[in-house]
Structure formats: C-alpha cells, structure tokens
Amino acid sequence: MATALKRYFADGSSGATLSVSQKVYVRSRRGKATKIVQEHYLRTDIPCSSQLCPICSLNLPKDSSGAERPPILSREPPTAGSWGPHYLVPDTNVFVKAMDLMEHKSAFYDVIVLQTVLDELRNISLPLYNRLRALSQSQEKRFYVFHNEFRQETFVERQQGESMNDKNDRAIRTACAWYRVHLDETMSKSSEIVPQVLLLSNDNDCLRKARELGVACTNLDDYVRFLPDCDTLLDMIVAEHGGDETHKFAYPEYYSTSRIQGGIQIGNLHQGVLNISQYNYLEGSVTVPSFDRPLLILGRESINRAMHGDVVVVEVLPESEWKTPSTKIVEEDNITKNDNAEDDEEENLLVTEQERRALAEEPATQNSSAEFKVQRTAKVVSVIKRNWRSYVGHIDAASISSDAVATRRQTSVFLIPMNRRIPKIKIRTRRAADLVGKRILAAVDSWDASSRYPQGHFIRALGDIEAKAAETEALLLEYDVQYQPFTQSVLDCLPIEGHDWKVPAETSDPRWTGREDLRDLLVCSIDPPGCQDIDDALHARPLPNGNFEVGVHIADVSHFVKPNTAMDSEASSRGTTVYLVDKRIDMLPVLLGTNLCSLMPYVERFAFSAIWEMTPDAEIVNTRFTKSVIRSKEAFSYEQAQLRIDDKSQTDPLTQGIRDLLRLSKALKAKRMAAGALNLASPEVKVNVESETSDPMDVEVKKSHETNSLVEEFMLLANISVAAKIYEAFPQSAMLRRHGAPPKENFEVLADQLRVCKQLSLNAESSKQLADSLDACKDSNDPYLNTLIRIMATRCMLAAEYFCSGTMAEPEFRHYGLATHIYTHWTSPIRRYADIVAHRQLASAIAYEPLHESLRDKPKLERVCQNINQRHRNAQFAGRASVEYYIGQALKNHELDVEAYVMKVFSNGFVVFVPQFGIEGPIHLRDAKSSFKFDEANYALILNEGTDKEETLQLFRKIIVHVETVVEESTGKRKVAFRSQNPKIE
Amino acid sequence: MPLSIAEENYLSTSLSQKPPCRPDGRDPHTFRPLDAAAGILPATNGSARIRLCDGGECIVGVKAEVEVCGGKPVEVQCDIAGQLNNSPLQSFLCTTLESAVRNALPPSHLSISNKYTYKLYIDGIILDHVSHPLTLLSMTIFLALLNTRLPTLITEDNTDENDEIGLPQFESDWQQSRLLCDDWLPPLVQLAVVAGRNVFVDPTGEEAAVSDGGILAIWHQSKVVGLRTVNTRDSSRQVFNVKSVATAVDVLTQTSREVENALRKVVAST
C-alpha cells in the first residue's frame, strides 16, 4: 500500500485535520485481476464514544442536519469475575461464534465493534453483519462501532508479506491499545475509575501478542464462565471443529471457486435452489435454466451437506445413473434412529446400510409408458449460499447418553427439526436432560465434510412440546414471521389523536385537498363474518344513460403510512399480515388496521376509490381513480349480503345496488372464464375455536356464497385497472404481480395418472384448454373428484409473484391463473405491503402527490418484491401449519372414520387426502400384515394378491380411513395418523 | 510554419558540412534535455510521462487484462493531439512500436495458465509534438513498461483434470505483484536523420524537414535488431549514402545504450 501521507485542512465547515493515503489492491473477480486504487482518509476526530471521556464528548461530529450522536458507552460498564468495569472488544471470530450471546439480554453490554471486525464479518456473512448492525443501531445494548481504520492513530498498514488476517488482528490489538492509552490520558483528572478495555478472542497467538502490548484480553469461554447463567450462555456458543484427524468417512469436498465459476461459464455445472422432497429426506431436486425438468439429487452423498433452500451448484451425472423419482416414503427418524450424536465419526460409512437400502432403486427401465419419468440426476459440488436460519425442533431423547445427564458435562445431542426436510442438527449442551420434551430453537453453524450431520448451537427453549404458546411461537419462528410487538418508534408514527382520530370536519382542511367527497354514496362492505380489518367497500348506482357507475373503495392506508418512516420499514419487512387459527399477526399497528383504516360502517373514512362506468353487460366505458372520503352505510357478512339480495321484500337503493353489483359481477366472471381463467382449488377448512379458551371445537370446510364471488370479481377488476394505470405511469418501476405459465412438463405426470386411472384427459396447452379439460374431469358418482383433481393441478403450477415492471419483458407480465395480461395487488393495503406500494404509485400517477424516490428505485423495489414474495409464501405455510396443529388438537380426544382419497402411491405406502379436514398424510405398509405389490405403471398397490381379499389401491380411489392422533414414541410429538379402514389393512 | 527556400538551403548546408552545425549548437549525437517521470498514474499497471524542451509531451499508461489465450499479447494505441484517428502517422507509430514490443517480450512473462494470459494494453497520448514523435513515444513506453507490475496468481494445489476450466485467482496484495521487466528490458526505437554523410540523433522538426531522410533502429538486448528508413520530409527525395546508414547504426547503438541507462535511472529513483 502506498503511503504518501499528505496533511491538509479539509472543508472549512468541518474543520477536521485529514490526511490521505491510498489503498491499493488487486480485485480478483470472475477471473479478472484489476488493480484498484482508493483514497483512504485518516482523521483525528473519531470519538471513543465513552461517556466518561471529557475530550471526545465535547467534540462530537455532526451530520448534515446538524444532529450530534451522543456517546454510547456507559459511565458504569459491567464487571465480570476479576475484570473490573470494562468495555469489551470482541474480534471477528467471537462474533461469528457467539452472535446469539451478543444479542442475549443477560450480558454483553458496552461493546466496542471495530470497523476492521465489522468489515471482516460482512465478508464472512451478510446476515451476521446485519444482526450486528441492528445491535449497534438499537440503543439498549450499547454497541459502538469505532471506525479504527479511519482514525490516524489506529490505522494499520499491511506489512510486506503479512497476510490480511494478521494485519486485521494487529489492527484490533492496536485499537485496543489506543483505547486504553486514550482513556487513561483523557481521564487523568477524573475521579472515576478508568474502565478497562478487554479484548475477546479465541486466537491464542493473538491473545499472546495482545498481552505483550499490555492489552487486557481473554478467551471467550473463560469470560462467559464468569457471567450469571453461564450454562445457557455457553450452550449458545458455536462449537469449534474438533480435532478430526481420525475421521474415517467424509463427504466429497466441494469444488474450488475458480472451478465453479469456470464450470458455470462453460455450462457443465449448473446453479439452482435445492428443494428436498417432503416425503423423502434423501431426495432433492434442483431446477436449473438449462433443463426443462428438475435435476434429481439422490442420496446423502449426492446432496453433499446441502440443505433445503440452499443455492447450490450441481454437476449432472452420466446418463447410466439417471433415475425415476423415488417411489418410497423415507423418513429420517425411522432410518437414522440409532445414530450416536457423540461420536458419529466412529462409524466408517458415510451412507449407512439402511439408507442405501431405502434408496436402492433399479435404474430406469425401458418401459415406454414410464419414459417421461426418467430424470437427469446430479450431485451437489458446491453451496453458493446457505439458506440456514434458526430451526425449531426438539431434542432426540435417544441421543442423550445417560452419564451426560448425571455429570452435566457438555455433550452432543441431536435436535430433530420440525421441518422434515431439514436433517438432524448436532448441538452441544450441558443441560440435555432439562431440554428434553421442550421446543428448542437452534441455529446451524457449519457442516464439515467429516461430520454426517450439521453442527449447530442452542439458542433458547420455547416451552413444553404441545403447550399452545410454545407451539404457536415455534410455528411463527419456523416460518420467520415477525411477531414481536411493534416498537415505540413505529407506534410514534401513528396519528397523535389515536382512536379519536376523525376525518376533518372542515373540507378546507389541507388533508381534504385533492379528495372527493363521496360521503353520500351508498357504499357498503361485504366481508367474512367478524372481520375487523375492512379493506374494501363497494357501491353501484344506475346512471341516467342506462349505464352503471361502480366504485371500489379501499382503505387509504398510504395516507397514514408515509415512505421512509419506521412504520413503513416495519410494514415492508413484515410484508403481510399472518392469519393463524386463533391469532392474527398484524402488518400494521392495530389502531390503523382495525380502526382508522378500517372502512367501518357509519363513520367517515379516508379512502382510495376506483370508479368505473359500465354498460349493463359490464363493458367498461370509463375508469377513473381518486382519493376520497366515504361513509359506509353497512358492513355485511357474505351470508347477510346474500340473504339481503335474496329477500325480495327489500327494495331500498342499497339493496338494489348490491343486486346490480351481483349481476355485473356475474357478467365479469363469465368474461374472465371465457378468456381462460382457471378455477383452482386448495383445501380450505375453517377451525372453529371456542373464544374463551381458544380450544378448537370442530373443523368445517369453508362455505362459499355468490357474494364471495361478487367481491372477488370487483377486487380483480380494480387490481387489473390499477395495474394498467401504474404501469402506464411508471413503466420501469410499477409494482405488479405475475403468474407464470407452468411448463407443460409439470402436468405430464398428472395427465398420465388421469389417463391410466380414470380414462380422463388433461390438456395443459393453454390456460383456456386447461380450464376446459379440468371442467371435463368429472365422475358423476363422485362429485368431489373434480375438486381433488383441481387441488392436484394447482400443485403443478408455479407460484404467483410480485415483481417490478422494469425487470421483465411485457409478455412476461401475464397472470396465468386469472388470464389477464397485467395484474397487481391494490385492494388490501391493511394486510399486504405490495398494496401500499401500489397505492403510492397510483396516487402519484393521478398527480395526487409526488412519488417518493424509493418507489422509483428499481433495485430497491426488487428487494422489496423479493421480501414480500417470501413473506407471502411463509404466511401461507404458517396459516396451513396452524390449521394442521389445531386439527391435531381437535382430534386429540376423538377417533373417527372418514372418507379419504389416495393422492400418491409409493412402493411401500401411499398418501391419503381427507377432504373433511383438508389434510393429507402417509400410510405406511411397512408393518402391514397383508401382502402387497407395487404396480408402478398403474399407480396402484395390489393388496393380498391372488387371495379372495385382493384389493387394488389405485390413485384417486376413495377409501375410508381411521383418523386418530398419536404421540410419537421417540419424540413425544403429536401428529395425525391414518389407518386404512376400508379396505382394511392390518 | 513552413520554412522558406532560403532558410531550407541554409539549414541543409549547415547540416551537411563537415563538421556539421546544428541550429541549436548541439553535437550530432546529443539529445536535448528532457523531463521524465515514471509511475505517475496509480490506477494503471505502469505509467510514464516524458516532456521535451520544445514542448513535445507524451503520457503512456499500461493496463494488463486477463484474457483467454490466443489473441495478440500486446496492443499499442496512441492518440495524437490535433490529429484524427487513423492518420498515417498514428498507424505508423502504433504498428512499429507494437511489433517491436511484441518481438522483444519473452512469451512466458504474460502467461497465467494454459488457458489464460495477460494482455498488455499500451496507450499513449501525445499531447504535443514539434519533432517526429516516434522516439518520444518509444522512450515513454519503455519507461512505462519498466515500472509495469502484474498481479501474482494464487496457485491452487488441486491439480485435478478439470483445472483448465478453472478461472484464475489472484493475490489481493498489490505489494506482492511482480515486475513485468524482471530479467529483460523493453525495446527502444530511435529515429535519426541523415544529411549528407552526417547522422543526427534526436532531430528537431526543422532538421528532419531538410534532411535526406530518417532511419529508425529498434534496439533490444544491447543490439540493433531492426532497421528501417523513414520518410521525414514532404518531398519524395530520399537517397542515402550507404556509408551513412552504417554510421547511423553505430551512432544509434551508442545513443540507445545511453538513453536506456538514463531511463532506467529514472525508474530506479521513483
């Protein structure tokens, strides 16, 4: 690094003395070697930020608004063991190993985060960096980021031949030494105790050199031992890799970065996201752009330490190893039950015999009917990006050695994650016995080639298994739902009037500017019963020319949630409101959601209105949008609205309006269907909960009224109209929603299954043809079959997603399911963040207000889209999981026989779907007394072949199953279990 | 400004007489004083600037980029102030110097792996020139190449069969970069003009205009490895005495050595 230091005085307004040096390095990226020269300014005005330092607190730097940042490190920092009051300086490795400790409430206050450490951490892991940044942002733990690299005295230059790591370690020690001298000097006249500056490091060499410099320092473990509750804290430290010189098996090593980059460029390696099968933890698939069908990844060795959701690089295996997807149900706990967590290195084989047998599939047969089922197989050769997060699970009681319970020494135990797709995680703990039977949150830290299972660490216990609070929290954590109460800074963004907020009485009030007064319109809302967050309301009235005026009025959330506020970023990060059976986790504070923004009847509310003029045949003559003020005349439930329509005696204008709406909605729907919109199905059930105790009472399938469809049609229309408008105004940055056409291959299996089992044909050439052929897939004896097929067809489709218009070509905008060329979400801003963005863009498109630049910033919007897509998916999963949990609870004390359909057939079992509860689950034939044979070509299992009790269990067959809930012996986990009752399988 | 016929005659006579008389009183084998600096542009792999006392000035920057083997290893381009691109002078300078550097360059010095190699982009800017810019540009390129450094490759120990598809990785520490010219020197191209039996190095614009013609010599590894006549005046007359060509080779051998040493001192001092 060149070092011509030139002293000079910088800008008069800052008055700081700066000197400049040059940072010279080689950037080696994508095979290029580029010399980079950057200026690096060194200054003397970076504060130490100790409230005890009289010099630095007098001379605080100001930002452009003139605000100062007050000193962060407290006057009375904590003590521990023999260390008096001290500020902590952890090195990078300590943050990597113990971020959970840093976040823990019981210790680690007054911490100095060095810039060197922060930069190193950022290169190691962006999520860790973000967590550390969040810690330093929140005041409570008093983490101060000290920019040592920019301070003259603490800047360290790389010496000839010195490695980057050594240089950084030296920088850390230099900064510690400086802090000590600085505090000694500045506090020489002070009567208070000068706090120590304590370096935390696990690197013995670094500790030795620090001691030589006179810097107080210690090892992380030694420090934690002096803290209260050290057992818990020690469990939270990431385990060091043990000396594994004797390991006898190993996963294949990952390829080198350069080989990966080269291979992807040439095209013999492929990158994609690994998706582990729900029924077989040893089978994964990766969809890559180069191939139409996903690549199969079979077996532990091929999956090679990758986990569900990881971005991996795979190499296709030779054609002789191509296979059909597994036809077996393989569950991890049944196969690896006896693995020993303490010493899994002892075993010689990477792939155990049981696993080998579980996977032993004969290579693809040359059976012509099965030809399309042969898929390319591949192996993982590198993991580009880990999808690791915290996982909820429980301790495998069998993995605890008995002497560990007695001695309380630290032992390894297995954590079995709730998510079947995640392998067991090895964690080290001293409190194994205490943790059994609890829901545990743990993180994955590493996965060595020499370790069969990933290594992780304990974070905290949520509570007892099956306790409602613990299970609900587990579910929220598992689906990454942010359920913490809103922070004060978010609540501060709410109107100060609180619940007393009213639409200003005077129309001269500035808040009325640009708003239309629609208070006289006969507006009403139609929602599910008990709905509190009323997003939308409707009206219709005949016009003198014979046409109709129809209006959709949406809560004006963007009036209350302004861009770049704490509330906005919180909503953006939550993305959506999450509905669980007994709980709603709001995206926006409840004051807005259920009061100020909720379009409740009889009160005036701000709204955003879309108003159309339509002919009686629902042809749109004119569309306009306006901010407005409305007063809803009535809040109906679907059922009430239906009754009102059907009640011939009611002839008031409001009822007439609803009737007009219904008629127009039918016309709209007919047009949509003619254009090829799909009528899809997903199992929807409702769990009735007794309100007091919120214990589930019973489960019913959701009913649908004509009025459901009425509301839906107009919401679709509004969304489509808004999408077109904002795309016209912001071609590069409109927030839209698309639904990609599914590749035809996705339907191949289902079409074949229908052809073989039901002699029905499925045509997925276009959405129109698919819709028509789905309509034709009927069995007059079995009306539910059609719904079942729709459910299965839905699973073949792609997920709809939010996107920013500038990132796709216009033909890609199409919404396949709705058969419209453009679509967005605009009608539920209370519970979806995408709608808030659409609101702001629409408001700007009609010149109501200028558009905030963050809504024009394509990369920023893309990040928003990515997040809300993920949140949206997670919210759906969480909702479903919640229903499943409650069904389990509801069935706890009942056993009953219900109708079910065979939905999937494996060689050793099958999956049934129970319409009544909307749940599905496997039935194993592993322990069956009856003999069975797998007829793969016909998707059937033949029971008791050749005897008089011969039965064929073919796909789609309706059977009677016995439903009960069982507690799994090894885990204490309650799950719904099925047993085939008719035909009877013993 | 063109010379009048009388001026031309006077100059021509003074240069051809024995001993010759140069307008600025210089010895025929003496260079004019010049101002040279190396390593002036930190963002390049190597750079240099030379300024002559007549105002002529040249800046050269060298960039080394990683490319797939097979292309040409060196590209010389220059931009001459006040002239359009693709002028005859420009292409003459570029092709002459490009081939000189290419022939002198030991091929192994740019090699990275059997698939990748460095390619040197040598770009010159001639801000102003009164005399023929060839010598000026050549000296500046020489100086720039002398302080050109290349990032070092991090050699990976896995030498499996797939290695040739791997992209190269480089050491991030610039201090560990290596000199391009560690055990060889770049070539120098010098221009001399001939008037009668006399040979003049570092000719001024006027001297070139009245001379019989120019001779360029490519100097590399202590010897002249290429020789060419150059038309330095507008008229087509270009007749050399054989003896003066031999003299020119001697003179250029001598002066090139001196120039080379002087320029190496410039780099050594920075």
Added chain:
Amino acid sequence: MSRPEIYSPEGLRIDGRRWNEVRHIKCAINTHPASSDGSSIIEQGNTKVMCNVVGPAEPTSSSGGGGAKSNTNSFANENKVTLSVKATVAPFSTIDRRKRSGNDSRIQEMCLTIQHIFEEAVMGHLQPRSQIVISLYILAQDGGMLQACINAASLALIDAGIPMYDYVCACTAGMHDTEVLLDLNRLEENDMPFLTMATLGATRKVSLMQLETRVGVDKLEPMMAAAMSGCHYLRQIMDAQVRKHGKNRLARVGA
C-alpha cells in the same frame, strides 16, 4: 465480496470523509509553458485532469481546434471570441481499460457544456475574431470528471491571461437516502443520484447545474446548497494556488 457501506450510520463515507468534506485537491498552473499559452493540472482525489489553452489567436485550421469539426475562418465571430473545447479521455483512465472513439457522444456533449460555461465567464467581447482552444486530457477517473474538467479549464484560462469575470468552480453533491454527500468519488457516484454544479466565483450565480439521475424534488435544494458551498470552497483553493504561483513568478522576475 459484498458491497461496502457507502455511508455508515456513524456518519463516515466509504473513504473516511464526512458528508461535507471534499477530497484532497492538488492543483498547479503554468505546467506546460512551452506548448501552450495557459495550462493546468488538477487532481481531485484520484481524478486527474490536465488542461492546455491556446489563444487568443487567429482562428486557423492549424491551431488544431474543433477536432472532427471543420474549422475555417468563417468560424470566426465578428463580435466575440470563439471558444473551442476538446477532450481526450485516456483509455487507461478507467478501472477497466476502455478505448473511446474520438467522437464519443458523451464526451462531445461534455465539451459543448464546458464551452457554453466559459462563453459566459470569459469577457469574449474584448477579443473579437479570435479563437481560444481548450484541450482537456482526462488521465485518471475516480468520480467527478466533469467538475475536474471545468476547474482545470478555469485555471488554465487564468494562466493564459484571458480576461474573465471570475473563476468558474464546479463540485458534485449526491443524495444517499436523506444524507447529502459532497464531492463524490466513483463508488459513490455509481450508488446514488448526484448533480454537478458550477458557480461563477464565490457568488450564487450558477453557470451549470447538471443532474442526470432521478431524485425527488424535495432533495434538490439541500443538494444544491451543499454543492454550492463546495464550489465556493474550491474557489478559495484555486485562488490561493494562482496567487502563490503569481508570487513565485514575481519573486523570480524581481530577482
């Protein structure tokens, strides 16, 4: 490697400056007395620009002006001086070598912009029927190419003794979320909307405002205020340099 923090919550920029600090400036005039009437070199951080001014002189095609344009006597203006600006961007000035063709439209546009600025700043009526050629050489780019070119041209014109109303000083200002940043380097320029402003001396007269990225109207005002203070600060530095040069020169003449 991930993107570094452009502006840390502690208020430090990627290179260690605070929001209102300009980069290190090094400038010199009369650097090429042999080949031009006025010359300058300016380094603003790692951006380096050289400028030569020839003129005022009789407009001829041999004076080299105009580049690709034809340049005959009909080009001469009866009432005021004719300015012509040309710029050479060295292929090695960017991180990855990039050869621009002589008539790259962005460069042509920049030349025209600079020409218009100085047509207003130079007392052109004093030198009718003559021409001034400003040649800019961009040797290294690290953000703020336009501002460095304007500042270099300003210095070189003063060195050439061309009568001007005042220095023209230019500076950039960017907007990172809600923070104004002064005098952006290359990394900052790539990351945020920014404008280049030039003022006539330490006045509030704006001779250039160039904004090529989208930014909210409400953000414009603070950006302009910051850029203007940057311009005024630059004038101080440039003026000090010119006076220092003058003093040295006088001392030499006196001795």
